[in-house]
Amino acid sequence: MARPDWADRIAALRKDLGLLQTQFAALCGVTQAAVSQWETGYKQPSRSNYIRMGNLANEADCLWFWERGGVDMKRMERWIPSRKLPRKKSKKT
Secondary structure, three states: OOOOHHHHHHHHHHHHHOOOHHHHHHHHOOOHHHHHHHHHOOOOOOHHHHHHHHHHOOHHHHHHHHHHOOOOHHHHHHHHHHOOOOOOOOOOO
């Protein structure tokens, strides 16, 4: 039986980061056994862990993880352009 797509994506993320399961588990606040269950497709991560993984992922993959975590990306797309970044204070010389 093939692993679910989400299990493959989690395993690929961990490997792309160059982390052992124990190291990845520490970043997600779970045990190594939980990461093993995710990667084998036995159990899915919680929504909050999908969001944590999105925060660790590169820009191309982060949206996939955030969507799995329940982030409303359409709302984010509307919200982000309206936000203004704070200006950096210039140093007086």
